[in-house]
Amino acid sequence: MMRRYKKPLVLAAEFVLLTAISLFFILPILWIVASALRPSGPLYTYANPLTLQTFFPTTVTFDNFVHIFKNLHFGRALLNSLLVAVATIAISVLICSMAGFGLAKFAFRGKNLFFFIVLITFMVPFESIVIPLFVLVKRLNIDNTYFALILPAAGNGLAIFLFRQFFSEVPTEILEAARIDGASWIRIFRKIILPLSIPAIVTVIVMVFMFQWNSLFWPLIATHSSRFEVVQVAITAHRSTEDTSWANLFSSAIAGSLPPVILFFFLQKYFVRGISGTGLKG
Amino acid sequence: MFKRKLFHNAYGKTLPYLLLIPTFAVIILFIYWPAVSSFRMSLYKVSPFGNKTIYTGLSNFENLFKNPDYEKSAWFTLFYVSFTVIATIFLSFILALLLNQKVPGSRFYRTLIFSPYAVSPAISGTLWSFLLNPVVGHVNYFFMKAFNVQVLWLTTKPYALYALLFSSIWKALPFSIIFYIAALQNVSDELLESATIEGAGTLRKIWKIQFPLVSPITFYLVIMNIISSMFQSFAIIDVMTKGGPGGYTTTMMYRLFLDAFAYQKTGPASAQSVVMFLLMAGVTIVYFLFGERKVHYA
Known part of the structure; x- marks a missing residue:
């Protein structure tokens, strides 16, 4: 069987597309996880502006779970x-x-x-x-x-x-x-x-x-x-x-x-x- | 069409019935019995205080159909359900095609995309009502930066509808994507390759080969999505908009819930159950008749 390999450009486009789509699904969930791992306090403190810290907490604590x-x-x-x-x-x-x-x-x-x-x-x-x-x-x-x-x-x-x-x-x-x-x-x-x-x-x-x-x-x-x-x-x-x-x-x-x-x-x-x-x- | 081979009564007349008894006992007791008593209540008027019930014939239904609010929620339900189902089917098929590509790491992407499936409807409603919060929500922050507008997503027309559609579809997609990926993996590579050799383009292959071959799954998913957007969207609506603003996002299901539990109007609520039931029965029967044929000739 003949197998055609994908052109690098097509492959790259697919990666970008897949990443964008996955982010759409995973970001809201990542945000819940990040919020759960933050020290408890007013959640609004971390709400704006939208930065990387919104999704990755700077101080990680399991106190909320405990x-x-x-x-x-x-x-x-x-x-x-x-x-x-x-x-x-x-x-x-x-x-x-x-x-x-x-x-x-x-x-x-x-x-x-x-x-x-x-x-x-x-x-x-x-x-x-x-x-x-x-x-x-x-x-x-x-x-x-x-x-x-x-x-x-x-x-x-x-x-x-x-x-x-x-x-x-x-x-x-x-x-x-x-x-x-x-x-x-x-x-x-x-x-x-x-x-x-x-x-x-x-x-x-x-x-x-x-x-x-x-x-x-x-x-x-x-x-x-x-x-x-x-x-x-x-x-x-x-x-x-x-x-x-x-x-x-x-x-x-x-x-x-x-x-x-x-x-x-x-x-x-x-x-x-x-x-x-x-x-x-x- | 083919006829399935079956055991005839040579194997004892009682065995099939014995097999059915346990489940049917449960179904009849816990689904049919309450359903019938609910249907019966649709013909009665229950006094707000005490347990007095008066037979009123079809007047609960007459009042229901004369009620412009009910008509509004019926139209809203029609729009909400058809939009959610069509968008979910369309998007999940496209996303499944993408995830089915032989790209390194597609398993990883798949896992990420499935994640909303694990979150319960009540939690995803809470999540989105927070993200769409006009003051502190992240979605609004993005809209502020990008377009310099502040949108009151959950409390104004028509944005409450957009918010609801968006979060419903977000929650519904993973389930349908899983099924489409499974179905697409069953489509033989040889078929697609020979189509390529004969000069068929990507779109043509999708539309003429892959889409028809997964039509049984589409059939299944349409039914499942209609059922879930009719019934289970209740949790999302309750958490996000409470049917507002001013009854704008009240589906038939949510109105039934309000009448039954918030306002304690047993008679009208029961009449609504009967209408909902007939509607669902209609949809399912039509689709089974149409779907069976479609599936066989696909």
């Missing part, structure tokens, strides 16, 4: 969110993959109706069901518990949809052969379907994790004791009309964004493959 973990129990919020996210992931990967398998590989009465019921859930705005949902959660006696945060998010229509698309690509012949060899359905599901679907599972893990990690509105309504305070609630609590503590706000925002960054860094490869392998590929 403060939010030691005195404001931010660690507790991190653990709460982690617990809620992991539990939701465990439940929804299990039950949504089962449903996706059923919808992808079987012919049965009412199948289209069931699939339609799944699709409808994409279209229900959460804000519109939140009041009756709270009434329900209260009646089930699980308000102000972890269950209230976990269970409503466990049945995820998008996850079912992704699993269904992915499982449809697995040749039915393989499963038939395994059936003939006497493998049970549970065995087929565990030994054939799930291993082949790692990218789909990872995609769902990232999706559910981000959903639960970013959720703010529902935790505010469903829980009220600080024992169950989740990350976003803890972060936005520093933001009040009269007295916003910017140092606390930004340091908790940074600490609260690290878990998604770490997760994403490790799973990026699978995540991307999961989407391009969902039967949506061209």
Whole structure:
């Protein structure tokens, strides 16, 4: 194959363009990081003029982080969110993959109706069901518990949809052969379907994790004791009309964004493959 | 078109249903049940004090459609959603093309560009409301130096809209870029090289080969972006403009939130949920019908 090398001028232009674009995305974030690492005080001191120091603090201190973990129990919020996210992931990967398998590989009465019921859930705005949902959660006696945060998010229509698309690509012949060899359905599901679907599972893990990690509105309504305070609630609590503590706000925002960054860094490869392998590929 | 091979009932009539039961139990209990009771409430009037509810038929809907404020927020939503979605799709495709180039260090650039994805909507709203602050914000400092103007980004027309669009797109781009890069990597190099040999220019290759081949991803991203700009933009609006100035940036979703939680108007809020739901159902159904066809012939 003939490979054409790029002209140096084109290459340089691409570098400049890429750098400009990356700056557009990263500068605001760099600014949060810099603000979190500055000694706490009026943030406005560092606001103008716009210099390099805006993005790289002259005195670096971790006092703000120490403060939010030691005195404001931010660690507790991190653990709460982690617990809620992991539990939701465990439940929804299990039950949504089962449903996706059923919808992808079987012919049965009412199948289209069931699939339609799944699709409808994409279209229900959460804000519109939140009041009756709270009434329900209260009646089930699980308000102000972890269950209230976990269970409503466990049945995820998008996850079912992704699993269904992915499982449809697995040749039915393989499963038939395994059936003939006497493998049970549970065995087929565990030994054939799930291993082949790692990218789909990872995609769902990232999706559910981000959903639960970013959720703010529902935790505010469903829980009220600080024992169950989740990350976003803890972060936005520093933001009040009269007295916003910017140092606390930004340091908790940074600490609260690290878990998604770490997760994403490790799973990026699978995540991307999961989407391009969902039967949506061209 | 092809027909997918499926298991028929030879494998037991109950198994597929057993597989569906757990998820559907959760979905029906925690999504459908509240949705139905919310829909039911749209036909009632709830007295502001106490728990008296009176059946009023469709009058909540009639009042809603007669309300010029609601009409305004509907038009605003249409503009906000279509602009955000089209701009996000267009820009993310172009940026993905750039990031897909074999430039040394493109992995590094990719990581930088993904970073807003890790920040929650509430935080990115806070961040931008600070950067756009008319007195101390960095964006305004830049505008002062470059054009000698001071813009009240969050509190005046039409700048509040620009600010909102800008930060929404900034937040939405990384997600779409990730997907486009993955899709572009699946487009075979041989195809592009043979097109080059036959004399196709860069633009022609992008438009005639790469864009059609990633159309399934475009389809997926359009749906995801419509959903997120309809629903999730709520956090950004709440933090940045509170729907202002004077209701100018109030989307249908934000109005629903205000009526339900700030003003406690349960009946009208429920009627708005029904409208939102029907709207979303319409969009999704039309797109599925249209999209399915598009995907197969792409």
